[in-house]
Amino acid sequence: MLVAGHEECFVCHNNFCFSSINSCDLGVETKMVFSLDHEGWMGIPHGGVAMTALLDLADHCWLQNKGENLVYPLEIDWRFADAVHIGDETSLKAVVNEDDENSLLLSMQRQGSEKIYLKGEVQVAAKVAEVDFPLLEPELLQKMNAQHQPLAIYDNCFVCGRKRQKPGLQRRFFKFGGAGNESPAIDEAAIIVRFGGGLLEDLQLASSFQQAPGTLHPGVLAALLDEVCGWSGVLADDLYGYTVRFKLHINRLPAIGEELFGIAPTPLVRGRGSRKFYHPKGALYQKKADGSLEIIAVASGQWLARDELRQQFDDTQIVEDMSGIVF
Numbered sequence: 001m002l003v004a005g006h007e008e009c010f011v012c013h014n015n016f017c018f019s020s021i022n023s024c025d026l027g028v029e030t031k032m033v034f035s036l037d038h039e040g041w042m043g044i045p046h047g048g049v050a051m052t053a054l055l056d057l058a059d060h061c062w063l064q065n066k067g068e069n070l071v072y073p074l075e076i077d078w079r080f081a082d083a084v085h086i087g088d089e090t091s092l093k094a095v096v097n098e099d100d101e102n103s104l105l106l107s108m109q110r111q112g113s114e115k116i117y118l119k120g121e122v123q124v125a126a127k128v129a130e131v132d133f134p135l136l137e138p139e140l141l142q143k144m145n146a147q148h149q150p151l152a153i154y155d156n157c158f159v160c161g162r163k164r165q166k167p168g169l170q171r172r173f174f175k176f177g178g179a180g181n182e183s184p185a186i187d188e189a190a191i192i193v194r195f196g197g198g199l200l201e202d203l204q205l206a207s208s209f210q211q212a213p214g215t216l217h218p219g220v221l222a223a224l225l226d227e228v229c230g231w232s233g234v235l236a237d238d239l240y241g242y243t244v245r246f247k248l249h250i251n252r253l254p255a256i257g258e259e260l261f262g263i264a265p266t267p268l269v270r271g272r273g274s275r276k277f278y279h280p281k282g283a284l285y286q287k288k289a290d291g292s293l294e295i296i297a298v299a300s301g302q303w304l305a306r307d308e309l310r311q312q313f314d315d316t317q318i319v320e321d322m323s324g325i326v327f
Contacts, residue, residue, distance in 0.1 A: 027095030051221025129249030
């Protein structure tokens with residue numbers, strides 16, 4: 001069964017993640033097989049897709065137990081603790097926390113593994129999240145000059161891929177600022193991204209990723225922040241890594257057509273050798289009609305840097321002329 005209100009949801013529609021769910025004690029459960037439609041790194045599902053599936057299941061759980069959709073702001077504490085690959089079947093579950101009626105417990109476990117690949121704890125109706133780093137004016141980000149450096153892509157990535165069989169977010173990420181930058185608003189380099197807006201092609205793309213009609217799916221926010229935070233490793237020490245922990249605050253769900261800007265400054269790096277971690281922070285925000293900046297979602301986390309991922313990226317990135325790529 002699928003709960004009423006999810007008929008237009010991209011996660012449920014056309015089996016992108018799952019096509020049916022079942023009731024279980026205190027919640028709901030389902031199964032999902034990772035395919036190339038869900039890819040991030042080559043042969044590896046994108047963590048943003050896994051979070052998207054569980055966030056959608058969480059809404060089903062809240063509807064079943066509370067009779068309404070999830071109430072925002074939300075705070076979700078994610079932990080990745082196992083490896084999955086394209087082709088793996090996973091079991092998903094979302095249940096109400098017996099110790100806190102305003103909390104949900106989420107899990108995704110690979111078939112045949114005793115470890116939980118991804119677990120999350122959702123705090124419903126949390127406090128509105130803020131940031132402790134500067135947000136840049138959209139006009140500054142959109143001013144194309146030597147400060148913008150487009151980053152390479154892998155064509156089948158759910159977030160940045162552009163030649164996929166099923167729709168992806170089709171984002172380009174840029175390095176902004178750094179040594180010799182002209183802006184007094186930023187002291188060091190940052191990774192930036194843009195999503196949505198009023199152009200027809202942007203509206204059509206965003207409309208492909210609805211949860212309720214006219215509303216962007218929360219998984220899109222999770223995937224964008226996972227990616228922009230992950231990319232920030234290249235600013236610190238040319239690091240590429242796996243997400244280990246990811247704390248996500250969603251203040252509200254944007255409407256289709258709202259233009260979002262994302263930023264992640266240079267992260268702190270700890271450790272050495274095979275145990276080197278970087279700790280990014282990121283935010284998605286928009287400019288309101290009154291000129292103020294509204295924070296839509298905030299994230300922070302821990303990434304494990306791996307040399308084999310840097311090598312994979314060097315081997316598989318799309319070589320292209322970036323001179324005409326605009327933000």
